[in-house]
Amino acid sequence: MQTSFKSSSPIINVAVIGVGLVGSEFIKQLLSIPSSPFRLVSVTSSSRTVFAPSSPFRSSDSWKDILAQSTERPNFELLTQNLSSLISSSSSVAVVDNTSSDDVASRYPTWLKAGFNVITPNKKAYSGDLELYKKIVEASKESGTKFLNESTVGAGLPVISTLKELLGTGDKIKKIEGVFSGTMSYIFNEFSTGSPDGPSFSSIVKGAREKGYTEPHPADDLNGFDVARKLTILSRTISFSNNPNNSSLPSLQSFKSVQTVSLIPPPLEGIPTGDEFISRLLHFDTEFDEKRRQARKKDKVLRFVGVVDVENGDVKAALEEYSADHPFATSLGGSDNIIMFHTERYGPRPLIVQGAGAGAAVTAMGVLGDLLKLT
């Protein structure tokens, strides 16, 4: 049964920016909630925008046609003014950023100060420059508006909310470790199964992209930066919490401060398009075959893992070898993420969150779950 709402619930005006894989699926899920307090008043792609508060979008098909026919170019200053005019004692605003844009991310402090809640799966703001993160935290505190980002780590899996509850209830986080990338999980679950050979590395990366797991440019997954961004978000969630038990973590200046081992062959650094990147990756298949063979010789498999080691103040992401009976080897399939929270209360047996960690349906669900937290 879906959430039900009182007819007197305050209205939440929703403005969606970014209508790609996740954005379109988010709108579909949003519009399928019966009698909800949400009104989809604006949609914006990279080239067009619509603001229609008097006739909010109601069906998944109509918004696409209306946006396609719009001649309005995106203008975030104007959108901010327009949305401000909708705030009243019975009506609030949520901006949902489903892009991976730095430009959109840089606007969160302004929007939070303007009284809008900000919800996003976009990792850029929370893992980028520390100054922007501080401005977001301050703006949210000043205005009482929320910034919610469950889908930035583990897509729809309850990772951020679990961490916030552990912190909020006073647990001491010792270490968080796991497979944080749906793309990397899929790639190595398929590539390194314990047998000495198998499908080529480049063909599997291509498959991950076709399934919608990768970032818009797959190099952003293979260079380890996507994992480094997620580790930065977790580290900051810990170090900016009010929990005094977790003070030994360094303040990361940005995700680039995470020790990260890239899987990009040096000649493929800086290739501008994902298509060209994939087509040239096949020239490096033998290098990856060799890594697989070396691990197999030791009866091990390859997995790309991330660690936030709070006790030792260490944050890192790298390709590691695991024995065949390790949970990272045995229990993962598809784009599964597995995240282990080692805490004081959870003692020697960690709290484990596991499941699909990429893909439009589960990511959009995490974004919509955040929106429901506003009601």
Ligand SMILES: NC(=O)C1=CN([C@@H]2O[C@H](COP(=O)(O)OP(=O)(O)OC[C@H]3O[C@@H](n4cnc5c(N)ncnc54)[C@H](OP(=O)(O)O)[C@@H]3O)[C@@H](O)[C@H]2O)C=CC1
């Ligand atoms: N896919 C997944 O499994 C997961 C994705 N995420 C995150 O979700 C976000 C969206 O991912 P996904 O949907 O897969 O990516 P897509 O590339 O499919 O969609 C991103 C959309 O953002 C739009 N866009 C880019 N810049 C702007 C801008 N300045 N203004 C308005 N729209 C803009 C693009 O529009 P246009 O098409 O017009 O160019 C594009 O359609 C990313 O931040 C990603 O990291 C998080 C967890 C999992």
Ligand SMILES: N[C@@H](CC=O)C(=O)O
């Ligand atoms: N590209 C990312 C998508 C989710 O954050 C991943 O593969 O995990």
Ligand code: NA
């Ligand atoms: Na999540």
